[in-house]
Amino acid sequence: MTEAILQVEGLRKVFGAAVAVEDVSFSLAPGGSLAIVGESGSGKTTVANMIVGLERPTAGRVVACGRDRSRPPRSARERRERGHEVQIVFQDPYSSLDPRQSPAAAVDEVLRLHTRLGAPQRRRRVEELAELVGLDKRQLAALPSRLSGGQRQRVAIARALAAEPQVLILDESVAALDVSIQAQVLNVLADVREHTGVAYLFISHDLAVVRQVSDEVVVMQGGSIVERGPTSRVLDEPEHPYTRLLRASVPTLGWRPARRLTHFSTEAR
Amino acid sequence: MSSVVTSQRLPARPRTHRWRPGLGPLGTTAAVTILAAVALAVLGPALTSADPNTSDFAKAYGAPEAGHPLGYDGQGRDLLARLLTGAGTSLLGPLWVVALSMTAGTVVAVTAAWVGGRLDSVVSAALNVVFAFPGVLLAMLVAAVFGAGLGAAVLALAVAYVPYIARLLRSAALAERRKPYIRALEVQGAGAWAICLRHLVPNILPLIAAQATLFFGYAMVDLAIISFFGLGVQPPDADWGVMVASGQSGVLQGFPAESLMAGGCIVVLVVAFNVLGERLCGPARPGVRSSPRRWRFRFGAAS
Ligand SMILES: Nc1ncnc2c1ncn2[C@@H]1O[C@H](COP(=O)(O)OP(=O)(O)OP(=O)(O)O)[C@@H](O)[C@H]1O
Ligand SMILES: [Mg+2]
Numbered sequence: 001m002t003e004a005i006l007q008v009e010g011l012r013k014v015f016g017a018a019v020a021v022e023d024v025s026f027s028l029a030p031g032g033s034l035a036i037v038g039e040s041g042s043g044k045t046t047v048a049n050m051i052v053g054l055e056r057p058t059a060g061r062v063v064a065c066g067r068d069r070s071r072p073p074r075s076a077r078e079r080r081e082r083g084h085e086v087q088i089v090f091q092d093p094y095s096s097l098d099p100r101q102s103p104a105a106a107v108d109e110v111l112r113l114h115t116r117l118g119a120p121q122r123r124r125r126v127e128e129l130a131e132l133v134g135l136d137k138r139q140l141a142a143l144p145s146r147l148s149g150g151q152r153q154r155v156a157i158a159r160a161l162a163a164e165p166q167v168l169i170l171d172e173s174v175a176a177l178d179v180s181i182q183a184q185v186l187n188v189l190a191d192v193r194e195h196t197g198v199a200y201l202f203i204s205h206d207l208a209v210v211r212q213v214s215d216e217v218v219v220m221q222g223g224s225i226v227e228r229g230p231t232s233r234v235l236d237e238p239e240h241p242y243t244r245l246l247r248a249s250v251p252t253l254g255w256r257p258a259r260r261l262t263h264f265s266t267e268a269r
Numbered sequence: 270m271s272s273v274v275t276s277q278r279l280p281a282r283p284r285t286h287r288w289r290p291g292l293g294p295l296g297t298t299a300a301v302t303i304l305a306a307v308a309l310a311v312l313g314p315a316l317t318s319a320d321p322n323t324s325d326f327a328k329a330y331g332a333p334e335a336g337h338p339l340g341y342d343g344q345g346r347d348l349l350a351r352l353l354t355g356a357g358t359s360l361l362g363p364l365w366v367v368a369l370s371m372t373a374g375t376v377v378a379v380t381a382a383w384v385g386g387r388l389d390s391v392v393s394a395a396l397n398v399v400f401a402f403p404g405v406l407l408a409m410l411v412a413a414v415f416g417a418g419l420g421a422a423v424l425a426l427a428v429a430y431v432p433y434i435a436r437l438l439r440s441a442a443l444a445e446r447r448k449p450y451i452r453a454l455e456v457q458g459a460g461a462w463a464i465c466l467r468h469l470v471p472n473i474l475p476l477i478a479a480q481a482t483l484f485f486g487y488a489m490v491d492l493a494i495i496s497f498f499g500l501g502v503q504p505p506d507a508d509w510g511v512m513v514a515s516g517q518s519g520v521l522q523g524f525p526a527e528s529l530m531a532g533g534c535i536v537v538l539v540v541a542f543n544v545l546g547e548r549l550c551g552p553a554r555p556g557v558r559s560s561p562r563r564w565r566f567r568f569g570a571a572s
Contacts, residue, residue: 052456076460083458090449098450098468109467110457156453163457 038220374434404429483546
C-alpha cells in the first residue's frame with residue numbers, strides 16, 4: 001500500500017455524556033476515494049469535523065499529508081497549510097456561501113489566502129476552476145441568492161479546490177440536491193478527480209451514490225465502524241447485519257447507478 | 270460541461286432573498302419625518318434670523334408675531350430658533366450614544382460568539398447582571414458623580430446600553446458563526462479577524478442598523494430625561510429636554526407652548542425612530558421574511 005494521504009487512528013469524540021464517535025480508524029490513499037456510510041446520528045459528520053479541525057478529538061490522531069492535525073494549529077501559517085491539505089464541502093448548499101459574495105469573489109478570496117498570484121492570474125484561475133465545476137461567467141458574477149442548489153454546491157466545490165487540497169471531504173454534499181442535479185454534481189466530482197488527483201472522503205447515506213464514487217467504504221453505526229472493505233464487496237455481500245439492514249432500507253439500490261449517470265451525462269453534454 | 274446543464278431544472282429552494290418594497294406607509298412616514306428633522310437641524314440657523322440665546326424679557330411668553338412664528342419663551346427668547354438649534358443637540362446626543370454603544374456592543378458580541386467557551390459564558394453572565402440596571406439611572410448617577418454635561422451623559426448612557434445591544438447581537442453572531450460558509454473559511458485557514466470583519470459583521474449589519482435605529486429613539490428619550498433633570502445639556506444651550514424642563518414654570522402660568530412644542534418634537538421623533546426600527550428588524554407582516562434578509566439584499570449587493 002502507498003503512503004496514506006489521510007490517516008485516522010482511534011478517533012473518539014464525547015459530547016458531554018454522549019459518545020458520538022468511538023475508536024474510528026481508516027486511511028485514504030492519494031487520489032483514492034473512501035466512503036463513510038451510516039444512518040443519521042452515527043457520527044459521520046463528527047468524524048469529518050475532527051479531520052478538518054472544526055471539532056477537537058477527545059482521543060485519537062488525525063494525520064494528513066504527514067502532519068498531525070489533532071491539535072489546533074499553532075500559527076497562522078500552519079492554519080493555512082492545513083487548509084491546503086484537506087478541504088470540505090458541506091451538506092447545505094444554501095448556507096455554504098456568503099450571501100453577500102459572488103462565487104468569483106469567494107474563490108478569489110481563497111486564492112488570495114493561499115497563493116501570491118496577481119489579480120489577472122487569479123482571475124484566470126477563477127475561470128479555470130469555474131470551468132472545471134461547470135459554472136458559466138454569469139453564474140460566477142451572480143450573488144448566491146440567484147443560484148440554484150446545484151450551482152451553489154459547484155461553487156462550494158470550486159472554492160474548496162481553489163486551495164488545491166490533497167483530500168476533499170464531501171459531507172452529504174449532494175444529499176440536498178434532487179436526483180438529476182445530483183448526477184450532474186457527481187459527474188463534476190468524477191471530472192475533478194480525474195483532472196486533479198484529489199482524494200475523496202465521501203460521506204453519504206445514499207448507497208447508490210456511494211457505489212458510484214468510491215473505491216472503498218466504511219460502515220458506521222452508533223459512532224463505531226462495523227464493516228469495511230471494497231465498495232462492491234461491502235454493498236453486494238455485506239457481512240455485518242447492520243450493513244445488510246442499511247442496504248435493505250435503501251430503495252434506490254436496485255437502480256444501476258452507472259446507467260443513471262450515463263443517462264444524465266449524455267443529456268447534459 | 271456546457272452551460273445547458275446549469276440553465277435549469279431548479280431544485281426546490283427556500284425563497285429567501287426576495288426583496289419586497291419594504292417599509293410600508295407608516296415606515297415611510299417615519300423615515301420621512303426623521304429625514305425632515307435632520308434637514309431642519311442642519312439648516313436650522315439659516316431658517317430664522319432670530320438668535321436662540323438673545324432674551325428680551327419684555328417679550329416673555331409673547332405671542333407669535335411677524336418673524337417669530339412660534340412666539341417667545343419665558344425669558345423672551347425666540348421659540349422657533351430655540352427649537353431648531355435644540356434639534357441639533359437633541360439629535361447629535363443620541364447619535365453619539367448609538368455610535369459608541371453599537372460599536373462596543375458589536376465588538377463584545379462578536380468576540381464572545383467567536384471565542385466561545387468560557388469567555389462566552391463569562392461575558393453572558395456579566396451582561397445579564399448589568400442588564401438589570403436601568404440605563405437612565407446609571408447615566409444620571411454617573412453625571413451626578415462626575416459632573417453634569419452632555420458629554421458625560423452620552424458616555425454613561427452608551428455604557429448602559431452596551432449590555433442590551435451585546436446580548437441581542439451575540440445570539441445573531443453565534444447563529445452566523447455556526448453557518449457553513451463561516452466554517453468553510455475557517456477550514457481554509459482564514460484568520461479570525463478577516464472572517465469577522467469581512468464576513469460575519471457585514472452579514473449581521475442589517476440587524477445592527479435596525480437596532481441602532483431603535484436605540485436612537487431610546488437614547489433620545491433618555492437624554493431628554495437626563496437634561497430635564499439638569500444633568501445633561503446645560504442651559505442656556507437649547508435642547509428639547511432642557512426646553513421641556515424650563516417650560517414648566519410657563520405651564521403653571523398658562524403658557525405651555527415651550528414645553529408642549531419641545532415635548533411634541535421628542536415624541537414625534539421617538540415614535541418615528543421606533544416605527545422605523547421595528548420595520549427594519551421586526552417580525553413584519555405575515556409573508557414578509559425577517560427583514561435583515563431584505564436589508565441584506567438591498568444594501569449588501571456589492572461583492
Ligand atoms: N455539537 C454537538 N454537541 C452535542 N452532541 C452532538 C454535537 N454534534 C453531534 N452530536 C451528536 O453526536 C452524534 C453524531 O452526530 P453526527 O452529526 O456526527 O451524525 P451524522 O452521522 O453526521 O448524522 P447525519 O447523517 O444526520 O448527518 C449525534 O447523536 C449527535 O446528536
Ligand atoms: Mg452529518
